[in-house]
Amino acid sequence: MNNKKIAVFAGTFDPITTGHEDILIRALPLFDKIIIAIGVNIEKKTMFPLDKRIKWIKDTFAKEDKIEVDTYSCLLVDYCKEKNAKYILRGIRNNKDFEYEENIAQINKELNKEIETIFFLTNKEYSSISSSAIREIVSFKGDVKKFIPKQVNLL
Amino acid sequence: MNNKKIAVFAGTFDPITTGHEDILIRALPLFDKIIIAIGVNIEKKTMFPLDKRIKWIKDTFAKEDKIEVDTYSCLLVDYCKEKNAKYILRGIRNNKDFEYEENIAQINKELNKEIETIFFLTNKEYSSISSSAIREIVSFKGDVKKFIPKQVNLL
Amino acid sequence: MNNKKIAVFAGTFDPITTGHEDILIRALPLFDKIIIAIGVNIEKKTMFPLDKRIKWIKDTFAKEDKIEVDTYSCLLVDYCKEKNAKYILRGIRNNKDFEYEENIAQINKELNKEIETIFFLTNKEYSSISSSAIREIVSFKGDVKKFIPKQVNLL
Amino acid sequence: MNNKKIAVFAGTFDPITTGHEDILIRALPLFDKIIIAIGVNIEKKTMFPLDKRIKWIKDTFAKEDKIEVDTYSCLLVDYCKEKNAKYILRGIRNNKDFEYEENIAQINKELNKEIETIFFLTNKEYSSISSSAIREIVSFKGDVKKFIPKQVNLL
Amino acid sequence: MNNKKIAVFAGTFDPITTGHEDILIRALPLFDKIIIAIGVNIEKKTMFPLDKRIKWIKDTFAKEDKIEVDTYSCLLVDYCKEKNAKYILRGIRNNKDFEYEENIAQINKELNKEIETIFFLTNKEYSSISSSAIREIVSFKGDVKKFIPKQVNLL
Amino acid sequence: MNNKKIAVFAGTFDPITTGHEDILIRALPLFDKIIIAIGVNIEKKTMFPLDKRIKWIKDTFAKEDKIEVDTYSCLLVDYCKEKNAKYILRGIRNNKDFEYEENIAQINKELNKEIETIFFLTNKEYSSISSSAIREIVSFKGDVKKFIPKQVNLL
Numbered sequence: 001m002n003n004k005k006i007a008v009f010a011g012t013f014d015p016i017t018t019g020h021e022d023i024l025i026r027a028l029p030l031f032d033k034i035i036i037a038i039g040v041n042i043e044k045k046t047m048f049p050l051d052k053r054i055k056w057i058k059d060t061f062a063k064e065d066k067i068e069v070d071t072y073s074c075l076l077v078d079y080c081k082e083k084n085a086k087y088i089l090r091g092i093r094n095n096k097d098f099e100y101e102e103n104i105a106q107i108n109k110e111l112n113k114e115i116e117t118i119f120f121l122t123n124k125e126y127s128s129i130s131s132s133a134i135r136e137i138v139s140f141k142g143d144v145k146k147f148i149p150k151q152v153n154l155l
Numbered sequence: 156m157n158n159k160k161i162a163v164f165a166g167t168f169d170p171i172t173t174g175h176e177d178i179l180i181r182a183l184p185l186f187d188k189i190i191i192a193i194g195v196n197i198e199k200k201t202m203f204p205l206d207k208r209i210k211w212i213k214d215t216f217a218k219e220d221k222i223e224v225d226t227y228s229c230l231l232v233d234y235c236k237e238k239n240a241k242y243i244l245r246g247i248r249n250n251k252d253f254e255y256e257e258n259i260a261q262i263n264k265e266l267n268k269e270i271e272t273i274f275f276l277t278n279k280e281y282s283s284i285s286s287s288a289i290r291e292i293v294s295f296k297g298d299v300k301k302f303i304p305k306q307v308n309l310l
Numbered sequence: 311m312n313n314k315k316i317a318v319f320a321g322t323f324d325p326i327t328t329g330h331e332d333i334l335i336r337a338l339p340l341f342d343k344i345i346i347a348i349g350v351n352i353e354k355k356t357m358f359p360l361d362k363r364i365k366w367i368k369d370t371f372a373k374e375d376k377i378e379v380d381t382y383s384c385l386l387v388d389y390c391k392e393k394n395a396k397y398i399l400r401g402i403r404n405n406k407d408f409e410y411e412e413n414i415a416q417i418n419k420e421l422n423k424e425i426e427t428i429f430f431l432t433n434k435e436y437s438s439i440s441s442s443a444i445r446e447i448v449s450f451k452g453d454v455k456k457f458i459p460k461q462v463n464l465l
Numbered sequence: 466m467n468n469k470k471i472a473v474f475a476g477t478f479d480p481i482t483t484g485h486e487d488i489l490i491r492a493l494p495l496f497d498k499i500i501i502a503i504g505v506n507i508e509k510k511t512m513f514p515l516d517k518r519i520k521w522i523k524d525t526f527a528k529e530d531k532i533e534v535d536t537y538s539c540l541l542v543d544y545c546k547e548k549n550a551k552y553i554l555r556g557i558r559n560n561k562d563f564e565y566e567e568n569i570a571q572i573n574k575e576l577n578k579e580i581e582t583i584f585f586l587t588n589k590e591y592s593s594i595s596s597s598a599i600r601e602i603v604s605f606k607g608d609v610k611k612f613i614p615k616q617v618n619l620l
Numbered sequence: 621m622n623n624k625k626i627a628v629f630a631g632t633f634d635p636i637t638t639g640h641e642d643i644l645i646r647a648l649p650l651f652d653k654i655i656i657a658i659g660v661n662i663e664k665k666t667m668f669p670l671d672k673r674i675k676w677i678k679d680t681f682a683k684e685d686k687i688e689v690d691t692y693s694c695l696l697v698d699y700c701k702e703k704n705a706k707y708i709l710r711g712i713r714n715n716k717d718f719e720y721e722e723n724i725a726q727i728n729k730e731l732n733k734e735i736e737t738i739f740f741l742t743n744k745e746y747s748s749i750s751s752s753a754i755r756e757i758v759s760f761k762g763d764v765k766k767f768i769p770k771q772v773n774l775l
Numbered sequence: 776m777n778n779k780k781i782a783v784f785a786g787t788f789d790p791i792t793t794g795h796e797d798i799l800i801r802a803l804p805l806f807d808k809i810i811i812a813i814g815v816n817i818e819k820k821t822m823f824p825l826d827k828r829i830k831w832i833k834d835t836f837a838k839e840d841k842i843e844v845d846t847y848s849c850l851l852v853d854y855c856k857e858k859n860a861k862y863i864l865r866g867i868r869n870n871k872d873f874e875y876e877e878n879i880a881q882i883n884k885e886l887n888k889e890i891e892t893i894f895f896l897t898n899k900e901y902s903s904i905s906s907s908a909i910r911e912i913v914s915f916k917g918d919v920k921k922f923i924p925k926q927v928n929l930l
Contacts, residue, residue, distance in 0.1 A: 005650065026736055030625065030650065030707070075605040086649070092739075095405045096254045098718045099561045105741050106593035111607060116646055119712075119739035121725050124434045128261035140230045142266065160340065181426055185315065185340065185397070242340070247429075250870045251564045253408045260431050271336055274402075274429035276415050279899045283571035295540045297576065385915045406719045409871045416903035421917065438726035450695045452731065470805065491891055494861070495780065495805065552805070557894075560715045563873045570896050581801055584867075584894035586880050589744045716874045748881035760850045762886065 005030070007087035007118065008080050010037040010072070013053050014046040017134060019126040021060055021149045023091035024067065027120055033066050035083055040073045047135045048154070059151040077112040088117040093127040160185070162242035162273065163235050165192040165227070168208045169201040172289060174281040176215055176304045178246035179222065182275055188221050190238055195228045202290045203309070214306040232267040243272040248282040315340070317397035317428065318390050320347040320382070323363050324356040327444060329436040331370055331459045333401035334377065337430055343376050345393055350383045357445045358464070369461040387422040398427040403437040470495070472552035472583065473545050475502040475537070478518050479511040482599060484591040486525055486614045488556035489532065492585055498531050500548055505538045512600045513619070524616040542577040553582040558592040625650070627707035627738065628700050630657040630692070633673050634666040637754060639746040641680055641769045643711035644687065647740055653686050655703055660693045667755045668774070679771040697732040708737040713747040780805070782862035782893065783855050785812045785847070788828050789821040792909060794901040796835055796924045798866035799842065802895055808841050810858055815848045822910045823929070834926040852887040863892040868902040 009024060013036070028034060036057050040050065054069055061067040072079040080088060088108065092098050105117040121127075129147040137144050138154065148154065164179060168191070183189060191212050195205065209224055216222040227234040235243060243263065247253050260272040276282075284302040292299050293309065303309065319334060323346070338344060346367050350360065364379055371377040382389040390398060398418065402408050415427040431437075439457040447454050448464065458464065474489060478501070493499060501522050505515065519534055526532040537544040545553060553573065557563050570582040586592075594612040602609050603619065613619065629644060633656070648654060656677050660670065674689055681687040692699040700708060708728065712718050725737040741747075749767040757764050758774065768774065784799060788811070803809060811832050815825065829844055836842040847854040855863060863883065867873050880892040896902075904922040912919050913929065923929065 030736075030738070075602065075607045078605075078607070092718075092722075094254065094258065095715065095719060095722075096258075098712075098722075099559065099715060102712075102715075102718075102741060103559065103561075103593055103595075103598075106744060107598050107602075109743065110593060110611065111602070116650075117741065118650070119741070121722060121737065121739070123729065124437065124726060127434065128258055128265060130258075133258075133262055137230065137262075137266070140233075142230045142233070146265065185426075185428070247408075247412075249564065249568065250405065250409060250412075251568075253402075253412075254405060257402075257405075257408075257431060261434060264433065271340075272431065273340070274431075276412060276427065276429075278419065279416060279902065282899065283568055283575060285568075288568075288572055292540065292572075292576070295543075297540045297543070301575065385912065385917045388915075388917070404719065404723065406723075409869065413869065413871075413903055413905075413908075417908055417912075420903060420921065421912070438723055438730060440723075443723075443727055447695065447727075447731070450698075452695045452698070456730065495891075495893070557873075557877075560870065560874060560877075563867075563877075564870060567867075567870075567873075567896060571899060574898065581805075582896065583805070584896070586877060586892065586894070588884065589747065589881060592744065714874065714878065716878075748878055748885060750878075753878075753882055757850065757882075757886070760853075762850045762853070766885065 004032045005087065006033045006035065006083060006085040007031045007089040008035045008037050008076070008083065008085045009089045010039055010076050012044070012046060012131065013038055013057060014131050015048055015053060015134060015148060015154060016056050016060060016152060017126070017129050017131055017147055018149060019091060019093065019122045019129055022123050022126045023089070023120050024061070027089050028064065028066055031066065031087065033068065034089060035068045035070050035085060037079060038069070038071045040071045047138070056152040060149040062151070075111065077108050077115050080115050081112065086115055088115060090117055090119050091122045092119050093122040159187045160242065161188045161190065161238060161240040162186045162244040163190045163192050163231070163238065163240045164244045165194055165231050167199070167201060167286065168193055168212060169286050170203055170208060170289060170303060170309060171211050171215060171307060172281070172284050172286055172302055173304060174246060174248065174277045174284055177278050177281045178244070178275050179216070182244050183219065183221055186221065186242065188223065189244060190223045190225050190240060192234060193224070193226045195226045202293070211307040215304040217306070230266065232263050232270050235270050236267065241270055243270060245272055245274050246277045247274050248277040314342045315397065316343045316345065316393060316395040317341045317399040318345045318347050318386070318393065318395045319399045320349055320386050322354070322356060322441065323348055323367060324441050325358055325363060325444060325458060325464060326366050326370060326462060327436070327439050327441055327457055328459060329401060329403065329432045329439055332433050332436045333399070333430050334371065337399050338374065338376055341376065341397065343378065344399060345378045345380050345395060347389060348379070348381045350381045357448070366462040370459040372461070385421065387418050387425050390425050391422065396425055398425060400427055400429050401432045402429050403432040469497045470552065471498045471500065471548060471550040472496045472554040473500045473502050473541070473548065473550045474554045475504055475541050477509070477511060477596065478503055478522060479596050480513055480518060480599060480613060480619060481521050481525060481617060482591070482594050482596055482612055483614060484556060484558065484587050484594055487588050487591045488554070488585050489526070492554050493529065493531055496531065496552065498533065499554060500533045500535050500550060502544060503534070503536045505536045512603070521617040525614040527616070540576065542573050542580050545580050546577065551580055553580060555582055555584050556587045557584050558587040624652045625707065626653045626655065626703060626705040627651045627709040628655045628657050628696070628703065628705045629709045630659055630696050632664070632666060632751065633658055633677060634751050635668055635673060635754060635768060635774060636676050636680060636772060637746070637749050637751055637767055638769060639711060639713065639742045639749055642743050642746045643709070643740050644681065647709050648684065648686055651686065651707065653688065654709060655688045655690050655705060657699060658689070658691045660691045667758070676772040680769040682771070695731065697728050697735050700735050701732065706735055708735060710737055710739050711742045712739050713742040779807045780862065781808045781810065781858060781860040782806045782864040783810045783812050783851070783858065783860045784864045785814055785851050787819070787821060787906065788813055788832060789906050790823055790828060790909060790923060790929060791831050791835060791927060792901070792904050792906055792922055793924060794866060794868065794897045794904055797898050797901045798864070798895050799836065802864050803839065803841055806841065806862065808843065809864060810843045810845055810860060812854060813844070813846045815846045822913070831927040835924040837926070850886065852883050852890050855890050856887065861890055863890060865892055865894050866897045867894050868897040
């Protein structure tokens with residue numbers, strides 16, 4: 001049981017994007033379980049409420065038994081330890097993401113050296129979009145359908 | 156009339172800098188018209204009021220018939236379409252700008268593939284300054300005369 | 311006649327890629343003429359002979375009256391001047407390209423400040439490939455058809 | 466007296482990190498005096514009060530005669546001039562820091578060309594941490610002891 | 621049998637470094653087998669002969685049953701397919717590595733979309749060294765012991 | 776005598792550029808002596824012979840008592856130790872330089888932790904040029920006068 005390969009894919013998912021979906025689907029075969037962990041931080045305002053963000057993730061991966069959805073509000077490495085997850089899964093879209101992720105991964109390594117961060121590159125067709133870009137487009141009444149999983153309806 | 160080469164140069168211009176001026180003057184021969192479009196966003200606080208920002212741009216380019224000043228408050232690609240502008244003009248000062256601009260340009264491409272983003276490099280003598288740096292210097296009572304077009308008087 | 315907007319798109323084109331093709335097609339409406347200029351440098355070994363490289367470019371743009379093919383073996387800014395071209399057209403695929411191109415563009419500016427370098431971003435679907443990658447794949451007998459214009463037959 | 470080599474090491478130090486300590490200790494032999502200058506900006510909220518931040522720095526460098534602690538609330542180059550400091554000392558942890566620091570250094574050069582910015586690279590063992598990362602870990606009740614000088618007790 | 625998680629870790633290993641060793645040891649629990657594949661290219665000169673490079677790798681991982689050593693001289697994705705390996709394992713030391721690796725990974729994706737590239741960050745203590753740096757130090761008679769696995773003796 | 780602040784500024788200087796000159800002049804007040812050390816490597820072909828490269832440096836700094844010119848053909852940190860130099864002086868022109876320099880500095884730190892690398896940013900007016908760019912321009916008969924110190928005559 002200890003040997004189960006469990007990964008945590010953390011984020012705010014405000015909302016989930018096709019980029020998130022792409023990384024998860026591609027990483028899934030490598031793990032026995034991936035926990036999508038929504039960081040809950042009272043001070044950080046989101047555009048979409050937590051229950052909707054959870055529902056959209058659940059809808060997106062309804063058919064994937066190995067994917068779970070959860071929330072956390074502590075240090076990510078502490079959450080991983082609690083869940084017996086040895087891996088943090090991250091997607092990287094570009095250079096700027098890499099610079100950010102590299103720093104976070106190194107700090108996590110210093111906080112708990114047992115936990116490894118694994119990186120996948122977002123496929124090019126999904127690499128420009130981000131949750132924040134989607135929120136901006138939504139705020140201007142733009143159409144974001146192509147940027148979110150087809151199971152998600154933001155309205 | 157459809158064949159007119161119209162570019163949009165969008166920003167907050169809080170305030171206009173010599174860097175903006177440099178890009179516009181150099182790009183002007185390539186286009187029949189460049190619209191300087193000030194993004195108006197109620198939530199985004201600016202240091203200088205809209206009317207002053209418009210006036211400073213108009214003063215800077217008073218002699219340039221091909222430059223117009225306007226405001227917009229929608230998705231930039233939608234504004235371009237409305238104005239029959241096929242080009243978004245952007246200046247790049249450095250690597251960090253590039254990473255940001257590349258992402259925006261790719262999203263704009265996905266939103267409307269008819270509109271092309273064209274990049275000029277800011278000439279070195281103007282490449283360190285930005286509107287935000289000017290605002291910071293102003294807030295400390297520093298002298299910013301060399302960073303803004305000579306037609307502009309911030310006081 | 312002086313006012314004609316002429317751009318030079320320089321390279322080795324060993325061989326031409328879909329990335330080159332993409333930039334040229336998208337940039338064409340902005341100019342009255344684009345000269346594809348193959349840098350000829352005796353010391354630089356190429357995989358494909360000059361006559362083939364020229365033929366492939368000509369085949370690719372057979373229907374584009376505004377595109378010319380030529381060779382040059384001097385400083386690019388001197389070639390531009392000779393051709394009365396005020397613009398150097400460059401495609402940028404990623405951050406690494408940008409760092410390289412920025413440096414070249416600044417040097418060209420110092421050599422001749424009359425000539426502007428204009429940048430387009432390579433569309434994502436063509437942004438991973440380069441002539442050197444194609445050569446490597448060819449050397450391993452891999453299939454490069456999807457990376458070169460459909461008018462080109464490397465065999 | 467004018468020939469004294471004085472450097473200013475400016476920041477918010479909210480709180481001081483082992484990274485700051487590392488740069489200062491390594492740079493000290495090069496200068497006759499280093500002033501650690503805490504930028505005081507009423508609008509910028511800090512996690513730790515000014516008096517504590519000062520005390521922690523003083524405790525860290527209690528044995529270093531050549532290090533002084535001070536506060537400032539003006540343009541950094543003006544503060545340097547007032548203190549007769551010809552050098553701004555900066556640590557760089559990574560690429561992202563460099564991009565930021567390069568821009569600031571160039572602006573400072575334009576504001577006062579007499580003042581030079583000198584860069585040291587943070588040693589690798591201290592290069593992931595930052596004051597903001599420490600604050601985030603603290604906010605989640607994580608242990609930051611290894612990231613701050615041993616003379617500092619955040620509690 | 622098809623479901624075995626096999627990764628290929630390709631390189632020239634001229635010579636193997638502590639950085640390579642670090643990535644392999646950390647990635648090993650995630651896979652059922654990792655094949656260390658030495659690219660053999662007649663045109664590329666190496667400092668150390670192939671048999672020594674193989675021996676050093678074998679010595680380094682003598683106790684790891686899940687690690688195999690092999691050579692290949694074709695496209696990496698074709699080699700992976702032949703070996704039934706669905707994963708390419710890569711270590712990233714810094715930004716520059718990332719830019720290079722991102723490009724290769726995208727091309728590999730276009731050549732064979734079944735094969736995923738997985739990235740680990742080299743731990744900081746091993747992140748400055750590379751085989752090429754080791755070769756340079758060796759050429760100047762410097763001591764490289766700390767940069768290579770302890771089972772390796774370059775003499 | 777041990778306390779003398781000696782820096783080494785190493786390179787190939789093929790040829791010396793205004794960028795080199797700029798860094799040296801600005802760094803000079805910080806040190807008691809700067810040794811310009813030309814790396815001599817039989818395998819590396821240069822455009823200009825060693826005696827000319829030395830002469831040009833000497834001519835450029837004829838009036839600077841604190842600058843010496845020398846050659847070396849060993850590890851740079853070993854040369855520094857031999858010369859009792861505690862500092863390696865480096866100029867950085869841009870991001871790409873930084874990535875390269877950061878790596879070298881970290882390796883040097885591992886080879887000899889007593890020696891510090893100090894970085895200056897090249898001033899913007901000299902930041903595009905490099906020795907290799909000068910050589911390319913020279914090879915095309917271009918004029919490089921503005922890129923080299925006025926005391927240097929390449930002919």
